[in-house]
Amino acid sequence: MDAVLALNNVGVCYRRRAGIFRSKPFWAVRDATFELRRGETLGIIGGNGAGKSTILRVIAGIIQPDKGVLSKPGDYSASLLALQVGFVPHLTARENIFLSGMILGLSRRELAERFDAIVAFSDLGEFIDEPIRTYSVGMRARLGFAISIQADPDILLVDEVLGVGDAAFREKSGAAMREKIESNKTVVLVSHQAASIREFCNRVVWIERGATIAIGAPAEILKRYQQQVTAKRTPAAPAPG
Amino acid sequence: MRSGVHYLELILYMAYSELRAEATRAYLGFLWWFVEPVMYMAVFYLIFETGLRSGGADYAPFLLCGLVAWKWFASTVLAAANALARNAGVMQQVYLPKLVFPLALTVSYAFKFAMIFVILLFYLTVVAGKPVTMAWAALPVLLLVQLALIVAVSVLTASVVPFAPDLKLLLDNLMIMLFFVSGIFFDIANMSEAIQDMLRVNPMAVLIESYRAVLLHGVWPQWDRLAAIVAVSLVLLGVGVALFHKFDRAYPKLVGR
Numbered sequence: 001m002d003a004v005l006a007l008n009n010v011g012v013c014y015r016r017r018a019g020i021f022r023s024k025p026f027w028a029v030r031d032a033t034f035e036l037r038r039g040e041t042l043g044i045i046g047g048n049g050a051g052k053s054t055i056l057r058v059i060a061g062i063i064q065p066d067k068g069v070l071s072k073p074g075d076y077s078a079s080l081l082a083l084q085v086g087f088v089p090h091l092t093a094r095e096n097i098f099l100s101g102m103i104l105g106l107s108r109r110e111l112a113e114r115f116d117a118i119v120a121f122s123d124l125g126e127f128i129d130e131p132i133r134t135y136s137v138g139m140r141a142r143l144g145f146a147i148s149i150q151a152d153p154d155i156l157l158v159d160e161v162l163g164v165g166d167a168a169f170r171e172k173s174g175a176a177m178r179e180k181i182e183s184n185k186t187v188v189l190v191s192h193q194a195a196s197i198r199e200f201c202n203r204v205v206w207i208e209r210g211a212t213i214a215i216g217a218p219a220e221i222l223k224r225y226q227q228q229v230t231a232k233r234t235p236a237a238p239a240p241g
Numbered sequence: 242m243r244s245g246v247h248y249l250e251l252i253l254y255m256a257y258s259e260l261r262a263e264a265t266r267a268y269l270g271f272l273w274w275f276v277e278p279v280m281y282m283a284v285f286y287l288i289f290e291t292g293l294r295s296g297g298a299d300y301a302p303f304l305l306c307g308l309v310a311w312k313w314f315a316s317t318v319l320a321a322a323n324a325l326a327r328n329a330g331v332m333q334q335v336y337l338p339k340l341v342f343p344l345a346l347t348v349s350y351a352f353k354f355a356m357i358f359v360i361l362l363f364y365l366t367v368v369a370g371k372p373v374t375m376a377w378a379a380l381p382v383l384l385l386v387q388l389a390l391i392v393a394v395s396v397l398t399a400s401v402v403p404f405a406p407d408l409k410l411l412l413d414n415l416m417i418m419l420f421f422v423s424g425i426f427f428d429i430a431n432m433s434e435a436i437q438d439m440l441r442v443n444p445m446a447v448l449i450e451s452y453r454a455v456l457l458h459g460v461w462p463q464w465d466r467l468a469a470i471v472a473v474s475l476v477l478l479g480v481g482v483a484l485f486h487k488f489d490r491a492y493p494k495l496v497g498r
Binding site for chain 1: 243247250251254255258261262265266328330331332333334335336337490491493494
């Protein structure tokens with residue numbers, strides 16, 4: 001299978017201010033190396049602060065690596081499944097659909113065409129012309145998901161958002177996610193939940209302290225990962241990186 | 242990567258959203274776009290007309306021309322300093338050319354200024370009884386020159402501030418200084434020659450003089466000075482756009498987090 005994207009010794013450095021005219025470098029990602037193959041669902045696991053989300057941002061093209069190479073043969077589009085991005089509380093759901101949708105890269109015309117589908121999916125009914133600051137958390141989550149799922153990048157990057165909102169909607173959004181992931185789409189899935197990694201992923205990359213530890217089949221990597229987690233937990237509380 | 246047309250659409254929709262949100266936020270809604278600047282101008286009017294008594298018979302129109310033009314410039318540039326920080330959340334989740342943020346802001350502020358400018362024209366003609374002359378034909382040019390200056394300074398400001406947020410404090414004070422040397426409440430032409438030349442290095446001083454020449458005295462502005470402003474603006478804009486281009490994928494690391 002051919003790679004649609006490859007990371008080679010990728011590192012990302014943040015500068016933390018440490019006094020006047022001084023800053024301390026902090027490598028959120030030190031040495032990430034793996035490739036993403038066409039049509040696969042690749043899982044990324046690792047502890048808190050391991051650099052998983054930063055890696056997703058590099059793949060999405062949001063930030064540039066400070067070392068190493070990110071190669072994208074074929075120049076496929078990659079973007080995060082970003083929920084409620086750019087939402088303005090004082091605007092109505094109708095206006096937020098256009099604003100958020102356009103930020104996600106959909107054209108105004110595409111959004112107008114899909115408007116009814118978005119409204120139907122989000123289940124907001126008559127509240128569509130109310131400012132979303134009056135919405136409950138669940139309603140906002142539904143609207144956010146209904147918009148985000150419309151964006152259709154070649155490579156979909158998902159950061160722990162399998163199922164949002166109340167129980168009924170969680171099922172609905174989970175089903176929509178499942179459909180995307182199980183289609184031929186190339187997906188990168190960051191998750192803490194071993195269950196969802198096991199269910200969806202063809203391969204798994206294990207990242208710890210910003211570096212690739214292992215790559216392989218979900219069953220094998222998850223086993224090693226969980227062994228390490230329990231081993232760490234017994235002596236003392238692990239420091240979150 | 243989306244096309245330029247998409248980003249233009251996005252800029253306009255972001256500007257519209259900003260205006261809409263502002264209009265629905267407060268009880269008085271969009272009336273604040275008028276009330277706030279009128280209050281601002283009233284303060285200066287009271288201080289200089291009745292307090293300091295530095296004005297002449299025609300002082301109110303003179304002062305207002307300066308204040309309206311200044312407010313457009315200052316409010317946009319000060320807001321541009323926060324353009325990226327305000328959108329930190331969006332920048333962390335989606336790739337967008339960061340230039341859209343300051344540009345959307347200049348669009349919404351230009352719209353708000355347009356409202357005030359119409360009121361100024363109404364005041365000058367109906368209340369202050371100024372005649373509409375041939376020279377008013379120069380107004381669109383003046384407005385475009387000021388827009389060019391504002392876009393350039395705003396883009397440059399927005400591109401630089403994320404590297405050193407302290408610059409915002411510097412900018413606040415720089416604006417206060419500029420306010421006093423832009424000839425808003427005094428006539429630069431009354432100063433000594435040497436001082437005049439110095440003050441006219443400031444593009445806002447030249448623009449304010451030009452608005453007054455056209456609106457109050459019915460004479461054409463000095464085109465060469467306006468051309469110089471456009472040239473300076475293009476250079477500043479070039480620097481700002483180059484910075485945005487170079488650091489487009491570094492800004493998300495600098496703001497927020």
